[in-house]
Amino acid sequence: EIVLTQSPGTLSLSPGERATLSCRASESVSSSYSAWYQQKPGQAPRLLIHGASSRATGIPDRFSGSGSGADFTLTISRLEPEDFAVYFCQQYGNSRFIFGPGTKVDIK
């Protein structure tokens, strides 16, 4: 069974700084199924990145995704106030979508 680990658990940064979030799978996975979501309190998740590196419609270009094999990264080049949220990575395996436990990006 594929397990996703996200690091760090919490990332404390200031607006304007760069955020680098990691998602590691317990085994090599398909980039096609790699996605990232942003979730704010009381809201549904929002798809940011799919296929490891493709931005979803309407997502600002300060968000970028990369990676392959078992290691994937979400980068936010310059944090805006609205970017402070929880971020989940997604993969697919054993007939189901799997999500990481999340990285919380909060204001330093």
Place this chain on the structure above:
Amino acid sequence: QVQLQESGPGLVKPSQTLSLTCTVSGGPIRSASYYYSWLRQPAGKGLEFIGRFYTNENTNYNPSLKNRVTISLDTSKNQFSLRLTSVTAADTAVYYCARDAEHLIGFLHWGQGILVTVSS
């Protein structure tokens, strides 16, 4: 603009069946066109995939829930539904309906979520 909206009871008794409906607006719901999915999120925790429907012959259910879950489409009402049997307190969560889009694997369109509590 595709919009999804969950509806159903917010409280279900243990051992009973949880039934939720997702109403889709902004376009017709069609079998073999998109994946129509349900996910859930216990308070303060991560996301869990419940299952998805593509056609009657092509559905995916989370193996950990497979024996208790049914997802179905009602094209006449532009809705899809979730049925989860024999619920326990562990099934208490915010339940989301979601849909993918062309050329991407993931959940692009989401409902706002509905809190379902399992309690006597």
